[in-house]
Amino acid sequence: MSISTSVKKATRKVTEAITGEEPQIDLLDTLKEEHEEVSTLLKQMVESKSGAERKSLLKKIKANLVPHVRAEEKILYDAILKVKDKQANQDGEEGYLEHGLADKMLATLGKITNAMSPEFGAAAKVLKELVEHHVKEEESAVWSDAKEHFSSDERKLMNQKYLRLKPTIKIP
Secondary structure: OOHHHHHHHHHHHHHHHHHOOOOOOOHHHHHHHHHHHHHHHHHHHHHOOOHHHHHHHHHHHHHHHHHHHHHHHHHHHHHHHHOOOHHHHHHHHHHHHHHHHHHHHHHHHHHOOOOOOHHHHHHHHHHHHHHHHHHHHHHHHHHHHHHHHOOHHHHHHHHHHHHHHHHHOOOO
16 A cells, blocks of 8 residues: 555544544545555466465455446446536546456456466466556546546545445346
C-alpha cells in the first residue's frame, strides 16, 4: 500500500476515534485502496513459484476484482457516461472495454489446470499488465472526469452506494 493511502486510512481511524463517527470517504480513495490491493495480489501471482499458491491467489484476485469492476461500472462509469462531455464518455467506454478484457483473462486463467505451465504464467502476466495499464489510465483520465463533473460530496455519496452494491455482486 502506498504511503499516501496508508496516511489516509490512519487519518480516518483517528477521526473516527475522536468523533465516534465513521468519516465519509471519497469514492476515489476507496477505489485507490482496492487498486493497490489487487496490484499486490497480481504481482504475487506472477512471481509465485508454487502452483497451489498461484491458484489461491487467482481466487483472491477474482474475488476482489469482479465485485470491484462491476460496482465501479454501475456507480462511477455509468455516471460518467451520463454527463454531456465527449471525452468523459469516451473514457467511460474505454473503461468498460478494458474491464471486459480483464474478465476474459480471468476466465482464461481459470481454465488452465496447470498453474505452473508457461501458458498460465503468460496469462497471469498479461492480466497484470492489462490491469496496471487500466488503473493508470483510470486514475488519470476517469478520475479527472469524476473530479470535474462531481463534487466531493457527490463522490462521497457515490462511495456509499458503491460500498452497498459491491457485496451483492455474484462472482461467476
